[in-house]
Amino acid sequence: MKYTEDFYNLSHGTDVESARDICLNGFEIRGDATSWCGKGVYFYDMKSKAWWAANRKCEEIKQQKQIKVEPIIILSDIINIYKDDIFDLRAKNDLEQFETFVKEVLSEGAELKVSGITDDTERKILLRSMLISFYADKIKCKLVIGNFRQRPQPLYEHSIEFANSLDMIFGIETIYCVKDVSIISNVRLGGNR
């Protein structure tokens, strides 16, 4: 019997109009190479993180279109997904397979210039996300999972020191990038902040 995983109450932050459309028609794969996993539907493990993403999106819409939109979160589940359909960036075995694949892509000993991008840091950010996305497509995985550090802020310095003293990690968030929307189920609005 193949090993399966379940993920419940995954949170996606967006604006009210988009949320209505999603509840009616389902999620669509969107995004670009500035996101760590390229195109997909991104979920957080905690509602508070999704609210942050929703607020950020609404702020961007306000600046671009000069209209005020309300943030909202959508909750979803992923049930009975095969382990083989997951690219888990927290699992050494998955990372080893990814590295083997990337080494094959890079085996000709070249620097990959990205047209229109002169900053090397930006170039690498784009290449990383596109390589992760390319690999996910090639192995036909439906879900990519990673643990991420929150961006360092002066406000959290003492919290980080406290966590270090206990061998804990402060400010970790798990992000799920869905590459195949058919695995998403039980889509519903997320309620109050």
Next chain:
Amino acid sequence: MKDIMKEFLEYTKEKYGYEIIPERTLAPDTFISLFGASFISQKDKDILFCEGLESNIVYANSCTKIGLMQTNVENFDETDDISLAA
């Protein structure tokens, strides 16, 4: 140019609109230069049990009679790619 590289160049153009131009150089892109570390070259066994690797653990129950008592011992085997911390 290898097929996989051609595929990658086509993929980035089609999916993301970026044109990638491989350039021969003394400092080529490598997995480590892009991602900061290598996992294949990491040989140490002192790795804590990682979430997501449960399927690589194989459990077996062994039973043996000691005196008048029966003792059950749970054994596990590890595969090469993970270890349990002592």
